[in-house]
Amino acid sequence: MSGGKGKAEGTTDKLEEFGEGILYDIKMKRNPKFTVTTRTRSNIKYDDKDGFLRLGNSKEEHSFINVAQAKRFMQTVAIAAKCHDFVKQNLHTTIRGLFYQLKYSLGEDIDENIFNEQSESNPLIEDLEVALGIKREYMHLNANRKGVLAGNMKVIDRFGDDRIEIDTGKTGRSGWAIPSDVDNDIEFVDVKAKYVIVVEKDALWQRLNEDGFWKKENAILISPQGQAARGTRRLIRKLADQGLPVYVFNDGDAWGWYIYWTIKTGSMNLAYIGRDIATPEARFIGVTMADIEHYDFLKNLTMRATEVDIKRAQEMLNYPWINRHKEWVAELKKVLETKKKLEQDTLQGPRLTFVDDYIREKIKNRDFLP
């Protein structure tokens, strides 16, 4: 079984060391404890050197002999034990599946459940991820998956007892659905593309895929299908690690910007795995306010910015990692001034294939925001 080797084995080791450490403390009549880096807002920092959101140095200790922490401590150990089982069995579930397993464990005859609500178990999974330095995916807890890809590349998917080779250049209109975990039992080979283009909306991805854009351009065409899931962010990071430039093509509005910055710098709630899912090298190719001036026809296709767009633009102007870029300051100020927004779909206006030329020209002219 391929899952038993390599990375998964490291996970088993870490989970076992965690348990053995606790046992040892008990044997030595010491108070068992473990340390986690704090994930509260005040400990989320922008890493100036590397350009992504990460946790700071503030730590907290969880100990067993502490009235306020004993239950939480016990719960965390229960989670670790279950995940150890999942890895050993080489089976995956979700954080919801884990919750039900733990709720089941104590059964109906015991008054107190380990957990009553999933909102109790979720943060403790993150505690474990941080304390042991292993991502949830390594503990066989899948996150929601979303996102699709086509391009000159092959995927080796070691799935159960099978070794499946998927040519992502031969997935037709469907594309390859990006899984939750792109690290374990999965490999990307023969990556022959020159760059990665990420397109916010699936509709536009389908448009470009139909035109064979990725084939003509020798690119890898990805859509996160809205906000990017963990798996998609991780995959973009991995492709950037292979030296491929990453261009992002989104709506010119609150959501489009947010999706871009999440891909680029990571997000607050995943700051604890920031380095693994952020792609600071990413560039925003559009759509931008300047496009409205450049392409005459877009003037008739703008929309009024909503309150959400305005509020978001104001917020973004306050983030030091955004307002250090004069190009973004200019872009956001123009939104506040004109109160306009623009969707990427508008680029189909003159003809359906216009969007292909738009992207090509932007990349050729290196006309993008940092």
Place this chain on the structure above:
Amino acid sequence: MSGGKGKAEGTTDKLEEFGEGILYDIKMKRNPKFTVTTRTRSNIKYDDKDGFLRLGNSKEEHSFINVAQAKRFMQTVAIAAKCHDFVKQNLHTTIRGLFYQLKYSLGEDIDENIFNEQSESNPLIEDLEVALGIKREYMHLNANRKGVLAGNMKVIDRFGDDRIEIDTGKTGRSGWAIPSDVDNDIEFVDVKAKYVIVVEKDALWQRLNEDGFWKKENAILISPQGQAARGTRRLIRKLADQGLPVYVFNDGDAWGWYIYWTIKTGSMNLAYIGRDIATPEARFIGVTMADIEHYDFLKNLTMRATEVDIKRAQEMLNYPWINRHKEWVAELKKVLETKKKLEQDTLQGPRLTFVDDYIREKIKNRDFLP
């Protein structure tokens, strides 16, 4: 180009006949008009014989020389002309892409747009679908796609100039992403499975896929990933047409029931294409209130039914196509009585693979709701 043949050609013909009819009326100095079946609630009927929601016989005429209808008439013709282009070019877009093309057409110098909001163009596309008897997909207007499939089957995807053969038994952890249009340029061959199992949540689909459930059972494993999109509903219908029984495995709550009944009888807003997307043969295998009594461990894993669940259960008891089934009446009454609900994820409680046995046993014992 493969798109020019067969069904697409029929679409071109119909769109051209539509235009020629209008031209002819004008030449003959008659008022151009066309007839559409009314899509208002009062004209949505449950087809007692065949078991799905469809439109009744009430029709309305749209004519050009009528102050209230002239603009709408002109708009519909503009849509038909654009779709004719799309089919001729063998290119696809969305109803949003169509909207922007039409908004573009008149340009910024003309005071009046053909459309100001997409909410104006959407219903006219449905008018055309109904008036001409061609679905949107045939006019190259993709709907949102969602849904994933694995199983013993091959897909021939004639995509642009390529003919791509996809073995849906070799799509690994990802599965095959079900496209918006499963009728044109796409074919399902070597369907060797014995039945279709539809699983509401992608998380459970992944669980079953990992266990090789579809392989062991010789089934086709589909997840609509929530409410089923047009393409997924149409695909389920097509698989049922091949003689495969269809079993649906959902949450036992408002959403789970709704998703089931939508697959089975279609929905109000798509009643105009009811026959093509409804699968009255479908059966609901769970989760059910009876499961809570049958499987002891589930007693600890139920949740309190929400207001939405209660309201939905009451509504469903009023639908004649639901309350004719004593099994559904009993199920819904038990929900109202106990105020409980149950998620399909709970079946992972005793062990992750328990869900496989649950489905297998249900099907073996023919223990499902109609």
